[in-house]
Amino acid sequence: NAAQAAQRERMSGYVSLGFAPSTSSVLALPLIAVMRQRYPNIQLHMVEMLSGYLSSQLQARQLDLAILFHSDPGRRCRVRPLLDEKLFLISPSGLPGVPSGDSVTLAELTQVPLVLPSDQHGLRSTINNAFTHSRCEPSVVMNVDGLALLMETVKAGYAATIQPGAVAARAGEQGLHVVQIADAHAGRRNLLVSLPDDELSPAALAARVAILETTRELVASGRWPGAHLLDEHDA
Numbered sequence: 001n002a003a004q005a006a007q008r009e010r011m012s013g014y015v016s017l018g019f020a021p022s023t024s025s026v027l028a029l030p031l032i033a034v035m036r037q038r039y040p041n042i043q044l045h046m047v048e049m050l051s052g053y054l055s056s057q058l059q060a061r062q063l064d065l066a067i068l069f070h071s072d073p074g075r076r077c078r079v080r081p082l083l084d085e086k087l088f089l090i091s092p093s094g095l096p097g098v099p100s101g102d103s104v105t106l107a108e109l110t111q112v113p114l115v116l117p118s119d120q121h122g123l124r125s126t127i128n129n130a131f132t133h134s135r136c137e138p139s140v141v142m143n144v145d146g147l148a149l150l151m152e153t154v155k156a157g158y159a160a161t162i163q164p165g166a167v168a169a170r171a172g173e174q175g176l177h178v179v180q181i182a183d184a185h186a187g188r189r190n191l192l193v194s195l196p197d198d199e200l201s202p203a204a205l206a207a208r209v210a211i212l213e214t215t216r217e218l219v220a221s222g223r224w225p226g227a228h229l230l231d232e233h234d235a
Helices: 002-009 021-038 051-059 122-133 147-155 165-174 202-220
Strands: 013-019 042-048 065-068 078-091 113-116 139-143 161-164 177-181 187-194 227-229
Touching: 013 021, 013 051, 013 202, 021 042, 021 147, 021 165, 021 202, 042 202, 051 065, 051 187, 065 202, 078 122, 078 147, 078 165, 078 202, 113 122, 113 147, 113 161, 122 161, 122 187, 147 161, 147 165, 161 165, 165 177, 187 202, 202 227
Parallel strands: 013 042, 013 065, 113 139
Antiparallel strands: 065 187, 078 161, 078 177, 078 187, 078 227
16 A cells, blocks of 8 residues: 555655665665665665664664564564575685586585685574584685675685575676575575564555565566565465
């Protein structure tokens, strides 16, 4: 209803959105394009930071909506499962130890030098848990906090990395080798989390609809690799 009202009345207002760097790399610009086309009078405030910090900002009412990766962002927040995305090995050409093929298992990556975010990142916990589940250990040669610098390290040929599909989407365009990790448990769930509906402005409600529709289009067109859309009632 809010989206329809916005189209009829050229809705104005303000909405604050939070994304982890990996998510914003695939979603932010397409979402901006949709919002500018549909609601040019809505002012966007987009925040990029670690998902744990986003959760704190949401609970402090400094964000209206955020995409998070854990299921307990706050008691009054509205949580909607968005998508599951697979993890990918991203490597420079010619890096020793990288197996060939269209997919790899974590067990095949134990000798591949990896650069990963440090333990304070939710993604690092996801990767560590996946290796533990597969009863093997990664060969981490470097920790880099900051997606841009981490990917530059990979492009320079120092190591490979493991990232979700949102990052893999851009890595292939940059000439890096991208291979999906086949282990069923090697992935993460994306949750669209917002303040309760009664605390959201019409502009924020319209932005939430735009996020859902933009995400569906990115997955359907193959621009979010390894992503599987979830229904609102998926646990």
